[in-house]
Amino acid sequence: MTILVWSMRASAKKLTIHFYSQPALIVAEQLLGKFLVRRAGKRLIASKIVETEAYVGFRDRASHASRGKTKRNALMFGPPGVAYVYLVYGMYCCLNIVTSRRGYPAAVLIRAVEPIHAKDIRAAAGPGKVCRYFKIDRGLNGVSMVGGLMWVEDRDERLAPGDIVRARRIGVDYAGLYKKKLWRYYLSSSPSVSRR
């Protein structure tokens, strides 16, 4: 067991600023099958990302950035590879990773991860549940995703052909034309996806 864990670590590659500098749609799709890792004290929590959404640019009415730069969304306009954590509905947090380039507001929402233990298989099936599962709150707003607190790593998981599904984003019916954009990505084979 120890050897197995060690070998997984050895092959794991932490995603870089170069990766997050890509367009949000690319990052959203490519994050599927990668592992979100968080250091909480001495422990590490790690789970496979199985659902993401992209929020793209100035005109995307589903995005916080569509009404211009504000105190809350300012991180979206900053450099890529940074966590944007905000409170929704007064009681849940959502974790995003800022992408693209400084000055162009774009981010990827982590909507679901797949817990290691089968009994928890739905415990992180939704953006609020991801933050609850990972103990992520607004204290992590603005932290680097390429540092030692929280990051995403590639463990060489192979995705089955055709496993990636594109769909409309959830909870953005107010977004006009942009509610129809297929900017949600998920792994069809995963039991931990929030909705199909």
Place this chain on the structure above:
DNA sequence: GGTTCGATCCTCT
């Protein structure tokens, strides 16, 4: 200073 409303989740029916 007051009002509105969510990038959600859970518990009903």
Place this chain on the structure above:
DNA sequence: GAGGATCGAACCT
């Protein structure tokens, strides 16, 4: 499918 929990940012006056 509907409704309640709960609160701060954003946008009024």
